[in-house]
Amino acid sequence: MFRDQGFYTAHEKMLVGVDCMVFTLREGRLCLLLTRRKFEPALGSWSLMGGFVKxxxxxxxxxxxxxxxxxxxxxxYMEQVGAFGDLDRDPGERVVSVAYYALIKWDDVYIDRVKAYNAQWVDVDNLPELCFDHPLMIRRAIKAMRRKATCEPIAFELLPEYFTLTQLQNLYETILGEPADKRNFRRRILENPCIKRTDLIDKVTSRRGASLYTFDEELYAQSVKFKM
Incomplete structure (x- = not known):
């Protein structure tokens, strides 16, 4: 392929990075995976996990x-949040970073893998001071997550296969950051055919024994409709 090499060499080069915001639901709280930097700049500071594009x-x-x-x-499940390229965002070098957020189930977490990276799960409502523009990335990720959770079933990426409606409501209240009326929430959620009631009963978190539901991916794929 022919290229005008002069066009490319005449321009400055810069690094392109990625930053990943990994969220999970732990004991009913939305948590984010953070690590402490092992190198300068900002050695020892709390940070998102990231790297450079090869x-x-x-x-x-x-x-x-x-x-x-x-x-x-x-x-x-992972979604791109956007690109962050302020001139002074990384004191170490000129870096443009593309940020992503990911949703994983707590039961799928590899504790040893997380510890190997000196990472910890932190409640999003009690985040420590973070380096660079990572707080801005997190705010935009949560905003994007909240917007999408009302029209796409991304919240189920955080739930186990079987869940009660109370667990589901608690999750949505956690993501959206506001309480929901129990009756209205259940009516709206059950209008979605992809939310199916099973014959299973939760006898662990419910004294009376609440019905367990599941998210049917095949039914959702057929309609591709979801609303809250």
Whole structure:
């Protein structure tokens, strides 16, 4: 393929990075995976997990690679939040970073893998001071997550296969950051055919024994409609 090499060499080069915000639901709280930086700049500061895009991979693939290294998981739900490129965002070098958020079930978490990266799960309502523009990335990720959770079934990425309606309501209240009327919530959620009641009963978290529901991916794929 012919290229005008002068066009490319005449321009400055810069690094492209990815930052991954990994969320899970732990004991009813929305938590984010953070790590402490092991190098300068900002040595010891709380940080998101990230890395640089390699010459032989796409930006998306770089994010999936970082996510797999951190969690040991594949086929994880992940969405791009946007690009962050302020001139002074990284004191170490000129870096443009593309941020992503991912949702994983707590039962799928590899505790040893997380510890190996000196990472910890932190309640999103009690985040420590973070380095660079990571707080901005997190705010935009949560805003995007809240917007999408009302029209797409992404919240089920955080729930076990079987759940009660109370667990589901608590999750939505956690994501959206506001309480929901129990009757209205259940009416709206059960209008979605992809939410199916099973014959199973929850005898652990419910004294009376609440019915367990499940999210039917095949039914959702047939209609591709979901509303809250």
């Amino acid at each position: 010459s032989d991979e796409s930006v998306d693939n770089a994010a999936y690679r970082v996510l797999h290294q951190l969690t040991g998981l594949d086929n994880v």
